[in-house]
Amino acid sequence: MTPVVRRRILVVGIGLTLLMVLLDLGGSVVPMRLRAAGAVAAGPAQRVLAGGDPTGTTRLEKDNVLLHTELAHDRASLAEAARLGLLLSSPAGHQPGALAARVIASTTMASGARAVTLDVGSRDGVEPGLAVVAADGLVGRVVSVGPWSSDVRVLGGADLTVGVRVGGARSMGAGSMGAVSATTPPDAPPRPRGMLSLILVDQGHIAVGDLVTTLGSVGERPYAAGLVVGRVASVDPQRGQLTATAVIRPAVDPGRLDVVAVLLGGPRDSPRSPAAAKAVP
Amino acid sequence: MPRPTLLGLLRAAGVVIGALAAATILPRLGVPAGWVPDLVLVLVAASAVLRGPLHGALLGLAAGWVVDLVPPGGSPLGATALLYAAAGAAAGAFHHPGNRGPLAPLGSLAVAALVVGAGRLVFAVVGDGVVDPAAALSRAAATVVAGVLLLPVCIAVDRALVQRRLA
Known part of the structure; x- marks a missing residue:
């Protein structure tokens, strides 16, 4: 290739890239699609590179996270039931589905915030917007999902409140x-x-x-x-x-994330009783 | 379209492996988050210092897209590509055909790492409104340290393939 052709390719490439940056800052779906395509291509390799589990500790850690999550939910339900037992209809039978997952990639943004990739994706039922927890507490929120992996914005990002x-x-x-x-x-x-x-x-x-x-x-x-x-x-x-x-x-600690759980949740399928509706402002 | 050469294929494989390593393998091996080196940038600088700014910018742009697309990826999408293109051009400015010493490659990598670090800070101010200059500096330092080990290898392989007309 002559230098003139290469220079033209460079100018067109930089132009397209600039356009993509602006589209992403503007919240367009095109960058999201491209990211999903990247997740499709790199997801399997990342899951393999993140390694197997020779000792079985990962399974135990997953159980630990799931049990902690159930415990937190049960405690919250108990406290709620004790405070508002007469007014609120019981939240019994309303367990959030928790899906255990491992962190397979992570990056630090220049703002100091963290983003991590999990080894579960849309095939496991993960959708953007779901909460992610570890045994100690809340980790963050799913922001984008590929078939085999999903990206999580960790608590501490500027856009997470x-x-x-x-x-x-x-x-x-x-x-x-x-x-x-x-x-x-x-x-x-x-x-x-x-x-x-x-x-x-x-x-x-x-x-x-x-x-x-x-x-x-x-x-x-x-x-x-x-x-x-x-x-x-x-x-x-x-x-x-x-x-x-x-x-x-x-x-x-966002620096030590390993096994986490995605709370699949699910919308409330039965409406609250009118007494509860009046009690909640 | 020119036919793909062995050097071109090696370069592409190196960029993909470097991006996967920086995102997946190094954090799992326990490298602290602020000290993960930009392995792909080392490859870009090594190739740019042998061929000049135009080649550096083109390779940087392509390699930056790979880094942006490997999850969790860059934010905003394309930012890493632009920064790597600028860094590749800056590294290419150290290209002097007669010079075979070790200082020019290392200097080019240091400048490239600083360009990328400064650019990331700018994007962080625009995107998030919060910056962490210490993390950017430690990352650039880690990249240069990785370059001390990897640059001689990359450049030796590159020169050997060029001599055997596989480039």
């Missing part, structure tokens, strides 16, 4: 509501690496060591209620803000 409750156990009530994300609120001191920020919806009472759990979502998507997000590491000083803010130490 989780509705939470704080300090429910201490106050014997439901706990204050708030939101956890990696974005430091204005007026708050800078966070150490790997820490998250909590913003309460109003002036609640937070203490260091308080457990932070998910608030729950409609149809348990993406997050079922009662999953552990982390603990309060420090409370920001009050300087006249409208809402209280705090630093959260995530329950799961």
Whole structure:
């Protein structure tokens, strides 16, 4: 090839790539399709390269994650039933399906956030938007799915915000509501690496060591209620803000993820009774 | 269309293996997240320093697409391709036909790693609004360290194939 031809190929290639970057930043489906194609091509190789399981510890770890998840769900159900037993119809028989999975690839973005790839995909029933948990608590959310693998945005990414409750156990009530994300609120001191920020919806009472759990979502998507997000590491000083803010130490270390579970959940198939509908604002 | 050569096939295989290794094998072997080297960038720099900026940019663009498409991949899609193209062109600027010393390849890789690191920070500011310069620096350092080991091998293989007219 002559240099002129090569230069032309380079210019066209860079132009197409720039177009793809803009399409991806704009939220087009074309980059998503290309990513899915990449997952189809690389998924099997990555599953093989991630290695077998000579000792059987992976299976035990998977069981551990599944049992922890069931326990968290049962605890949340029990607490809910105890508080609102008369008003809410019982959530019995509403187990979220948890699908054990292994981390087969990971990357660190320049923002310091993590993204990981799991060895389960659309063939196992995984869909974008599902929650991913480890034995210690919430990991993140599925963002894209290939047939054999799926990509997960880990808690700590700038675009991941989780509705939470704080300090429910201490106050014997439901706990204050708030939101956890990696974005430091204005007026708050800078966070150490790997820490998250909590913003309460109003002036609640937070203490260091308080457990932070998910608030729950409609149809348990993406997050079922009662999953552990982390603990309060420090409370920001009050300087006249409208809402209280705090630093959260995530329950799961994103650098040490291995065996996790995808919560397949499923929409609620029976409507709540009218009493419950009135009780929930 | 030119016929594929042994060197071309080796280069393509190296890029795919490097991308899979950086995403899957190294993290599983316990390499800390901030210290995973850009193995593909080493290949790009090795080839670019032997042939010049135009070749470096073309190879970087193609290799960056492979890195972007191997899950979990780059965000936004295509960003790594653009950065690798710039890095390949920068590495190609160290190309001097008479020079066979070890410093030019290493210098080209260091510059390429810095270009990619700085570019990633820019994309992080645009995309996420949060940056971690320490992670970018440690990654560039890890890449250069990997290059000290891998660059001489890549360049020796490349030169041997060119001499045997397999390029």
